[in-house]
Structures are given as structure tokens and as C-alpha cells.
Amino acid sequence: MSAPSVHPIGVAVLGLGNVGTEVVRILQENAGDLEARVGAPIVLRGIAVRTLGDRGVAEELLTTDPHSLVARDDVDIVVEVFGGIEPAKELMLSALNAGKSVVTANKALLADYTGELAEAAENHRADLYFEAAVAGAIPVVRPLMQSLAGDRVDRVIGIVNGTTNFILSAMDSTGADYSETLAEAGRLGYAEADPTxxxxxxxxxxxxxxxxxxxFHTRVTAADVYREGISSITADDLATARALDCTVKLLALCERVLGEDGQERISVRVYPALVPLSHPLASVSGAFNAIVVEAKAAGRLMFYGQGAGGAPTASAVMGDLVMAARNKVFGGRGPADSTYAKLPIAPMGDTPTRYHVNMQVSDRAGVLSAVAAEFAKFDVSISTVRQEGAGEHARLVVVTHRATDSALAATVKSLSSLEFVNDVTSVLRLEGTSE
Structure with a gap:
């Protein structure tokens, strides 16, 4: 099908940080190739910045008035790489309400306001693309929306933050503690000044x-996600993981679960977990990201690559920009937001997984049987038990079969009250096993 016209596609870029700079560079250096791929010239109309100055681009392209830039009649697509909630949200809604397509990398905004943005896009026949919002250059948003649209996705599990993966990988390889490794990550540019x-x-x-x-075709916001960070992970946790042929990763987990009433729910959570070395995510090291999707017909799919950085993220932005521009040229639209399933969110307490419980105990007769009795009291089945050392500061390590989070929490509370349990030093979840 030939293009109905060669009307130029005007683009406004909001933000000129690492990602915005790379987007502008690609637009200017690859103009000929992009025109051939789209079917019309892509013309950069302007770049919104917070302060003017020497930014390495033509001065006439720069403006500190993003609202006027978005409102221009010759702008067809808005690329938002400002970040943050405002003014990004207001600018994106303004563009969509005017029928202009939006490409964004703003995960914090999308996590809470995708519904509002998607509604504006639908009402005004515009595109809303956000491949770059998850895992940088790794193409996972479009496969979920399009390639797997006819399949049933049961589980998504991944390493989606490069900073934490770098820290945990370095702790594992060097034996250094968390604070020391975080400081090194900051020196190398992997961690922000405020890494919270x-x-x-x-x-x-x-x-x-x-x-x-x-x-899961269900609206999920950041508030629905159970969250734990890595600041409590110790060098001992990594050493224990190695003894179990595991490593520790900060995981994002999204899966379908069945409640006691038989109703299907979805569980969405983020926390550090033990991952067996045999699992494909265990080998993802440094600042790289990886996402494993498990679908009914397709089986297990893995997406791996650079999850952050100016150039990788700009690659994802440009892929979305080309799609949006093609739709402008040929008069089509990308797939609309799909939330028909409206599945309820499972409380974290009802979510089952396996656990690794590390405790300091007094090595006395009957300790093992008493500890086992506490697990049995709350219907938490034990897979393995290992004791290290002797005397008043022996270490007891228990690995469980699958149990709910609330049952494990009750078990740990009860264990802590026992006279011979000096301390429950750590509790880590165990993911990526078949049990």
C-alpha cells in the first residue's frame, strides 16, 4: 500500500537529558532512513528544555515553553522524556486531546495514570506508545500487547532494574557488603545520588x-504492587544463596493465582529473592535486565538486554515513534488499551511461594523438633533443614515448600517468641523452582 501523501510528520521532543539527546541525534542523523521506513519525512519541530544554553543542537529548536510547543499545528507526535508526573502528565493529555500521538518512557507516570492517558488516546483516535517505559531497549511491551494477544499469559517474572542488579551481582562476586557496593555503584554511575x-x-x-x-488485561497501579527493596540484603545472604546453588535477585513478579474460593486473581510484587543457578534469570549480571514470560501456548519466552541508558532507551523510543508516524501517514492506529478482564488483585498475605528462613538458635536437644512443630502449626511444609555450628549461636536454615505469605509471617513471629531461638536473622523468598 502506498502512502496517501508525503505530508511531513512533525515531532516535538520534551526533554533533552540522556534519552532526549539520543532521540534528537537519531532523528537528525538517520533522517533519510526514517523517511523511507515511515513513508514521509519526520521533521523535528522543537525541543522543550527547562533552561536554555548550549545544548549541542540548533538554538532555534529550543524552547522553555513546552505547552506552546505541544500546541503547535505542525506537531503530530509528542515524545515525552521529561520524566516525573507534572508537567509531563498535563502535556501528554494536552497532546492526546488534540489528536496528537504520544511516545513516552515515563514509567512512574504510566504506573498510576495509564487509564486516564489511554482514555484520552481512545477518545481522540491518537496513539499512546510506551515501549521504553519498561526495561529500556528490551522489546517486551509490544510482544505482550500484540504478539501474545491471542495467547493466555500466566506469569511474568523479571529483573527490571539495572542498579539493583549491578549491586547484587557485585556483592555476590566480591563478598562486599551492601553499603560498600552501593557506594561503588554511585562512583561508577550506576546509582543516582539519591538511589531510593x-x-x-x-x-x-x-x-x-x-x-x-x-x-492480564487488568488495570494495575503502583499502589497495587507489594514492594521490598534490597537495602537489608547482607553478604551472609549471598553466601547462603551460593551454598544452596542460588543467587539473589530483585525480582518483579506478576502472575495469576487462585484464591481459596477458586476465583482467579493476580499477584504483583517486587522483592529480593533466591533464584536457582539453573534458572535463566540467575545468569543476568551487572546492569542488564531480563524478563521471562510464561504463556499457555507459547511456553516460556525470555527477553534480555540493556534495560537503561540513553542510547538503549532511545532505541525503544524510536521504535515507537516510527510506528506512530506510520499510523499518521496511513491513517491507522496502534492497538488500544485492553483492561476487559478486570481481575482482582490478590492480597500479599494470600500469595504462595517458597521461603528460606535463617535463624540463630541454641543447640539443645529437641530444638529441631520444636522448630518443625512451629512450621507445622501454621501449615507451612518444610523441604530441607540445615544446621551450622553448635553451642548458643548455632545457625538453623529452613527451606519450605510453597506456603502463603501470611502463614510464613505467622510462623516467623511464633519462632521469634521461642526461648531457644535467639534471632530470625533473615527471611528470603525462593522463586524459579518447580516445587
Whole structure:
């Protein structure tokens, strides 16, 4: 099918940080190839920045008035890489309400406001694309929305934050503690000056909300995601993991679960977990990301690559931009937001998984049987028990079969009250096993 016209597609870029700079570079350096792929020239109309100055682009392209830039009649697509909630949300809604397509990498905004943005896109026949919002260059949003649209996705599990993966990988390989490794990550540029969003799991939770919404056709927000960070992980936890032929990863998990009433729910959670070395996610090291999708017909699919950075994220932005531009040229639209299933969110307490419980105990006769009795009291089945050392500070390590989070929490509370349990030093979930 030939293009109905060669009317140029005007693009406004909001933000000129690492990602915005790469997007502008690609637009300018690859103009000829992009025109051939789209069927019309893609013309950069302007770039909104917070402050003017020497930004390495033509001065006439720069503006500190993003609202006027978005409102221009010659702008057809808005690329939002400002980040944050406002003014990004207001600008994106303004563009969509005017029938202009939006491409964004803003996971924090999408995790809470996709519904409002998608409604505006639907009402005004515009596209809303956000491949770059999850895992940088890794193509996972479009496969979930399109390639697997005819399949049933049962589970999505992934490493979606490069900072935490770098820290945990470094702790595992060097034996250093968390604070020392975090400082090194900051020196190398892998951690922000304020790393809270990364190390406490907020960034991963936003991405998990987006993935769950797409996978299960249900609106999920960041508030629905159970979240734990990695700041409490110790060198001892990594050493224990190695003894179990495991490693520790901060995981985003989205899966279908059945409640006691037989009703299907979805569980969405982020936390550090033991992962067997035999699992494909265990080998993902450094700042790389990977996502495993388990679908009924397709089986297990793995997506791996650079999950952050200016150039990788810009690659995902440009893929969306080309799709949006083609739709402008040929008069079509991308797939609409799908939330028909409206599945309820499972409370974390009802979510089953396996656990690794590490405790310091007094090595006395009957301790093992008493500890086992506490697990049995709350219907938590024990898989293995290992004792290390002797005397008043022996270590007892228990690995369970699948149990609910509430049952495990009750067990740990009860264990802590026993006279011969000096301390429950750590509780880690165990993911990626068949049991």
C-alpha cells in the first residue's frame, strides 16, 4: 500500500537529558532512513528544555515553553522524556486531546495514570506508545500487547532494574557488603545520588504494574504492587544463596493465582529473592535486565538486554515513534488499551511461594523438633533443614515448600517468641523452582 501523501510528520521532543539527546541525534542523523521506513519525512519541530544554553543542537529548536510547543499545528507526535508526573502528565493529555500521538518512557507516570492517558488516546483516535517505559531497549511491551494477544499469559517474572542488579551481582562476586557496593555503584554511575527509587524497589514496582496491566488485561497501579527493596540484603545472604546453588535477585513478579474460593486473581510484587543457578534469570549480571514470560501456548519466552541508558532507551523510543508516524501517514492506529478482564488483585498475605528462613538458635536437644512443630502449626511444609555450628549461636536454615505469605509471617513471629531461638536473622523468598 502506498502512502496517501508525503505530508511531513512533525515531532516535538520534551526533554533533552540522556534519552532526549539520543532521540534528537537519531532523528537528525538517520533522517533519510526514517523517511523511507515511515513513508514521509519526520521533521523535528522543537525541543522543550527547562533552561536554555548550549545544548549541542540548533538554538532555534529550543524552547522553555513546552505547552506552546505541544500546541503547535505542525506537531503530530509528542515524545515525552521529561520524566516525573507534572508537567509531563498535563502535556501528554494536552497532546492526546488534540489528536496528537504520544511516545513516552515515563514509567512512574504510566504506573498510576495509564487509564486516564489511554482514555484520552481512545477518545481522540491518537496513539499512546510506551515501549521504553519498561526495561529500556528490551522489546517486551509490544510482544505482550500484540504478539501474545491471542495467547493466555500466566506469569511474568523479571529483573527490571539495572542498579539493583549491578549491586547484587557485585556483592555476590566480591563478598562486599551492601553499603560498600552501593557506594561503588554511585562512583561508577550506576546509582543516582539519591538511589531510593531503585534500591527500595519503587522503580521496579512501577514497571511491574505496567507489565501486569498488559499481561492480564487488568488495570494495575503502583499502589497495587507489594514492594521490598534490597537495602537489608547482607553478604551472609549471598553466601547462603551460593551454598544452596542460588543467587539473589530483585525480582518483579506478576502472575495469576487462585484464591481459596477458586476465583482467579493476580499477584504483583517486587522483592529480593533466591533464584536457582539453573534458572535463566540467575545468569543476568551487572546492569542488564531480563524478563521471562510464561504463556499457555507459547511456553516460556525470555527477553534480555540493556534495560537503561540513553542510547538503549532511545532505541525503544524510536521504535515507537516510527510506528506512530506510520499510523499518521496511513491513517491507522496502534492497538488500544485492553483492561476487559478486570481481575482482582490478590492480597500479599494470600500469595504462595517458597521461603528460606535463617535463624540463630541454641543447640539443645529437641530444638529441631520444636522448630518443625512451629512450621507445622501454621501449615507451612518444610523441604530441607540445615544446621551450622553448635553451642548458643548455632545457625538453623529452613527451606519450605510453597506456603502463603501470611502463614510464613505467622510462623516467623511464633519462632521469634521461642526461648531457644535467639534471632530470625533473615527471611528470603525462593522463586524459579518447580516445587
Amino acid at each position: 527509587a531503585d534500591v527500595e524497589g519503587y522503580d521496579a514496582a512501577s514497571k511491574a504494574a505496567i507489565l501486569a496491566s498488559l499481561a
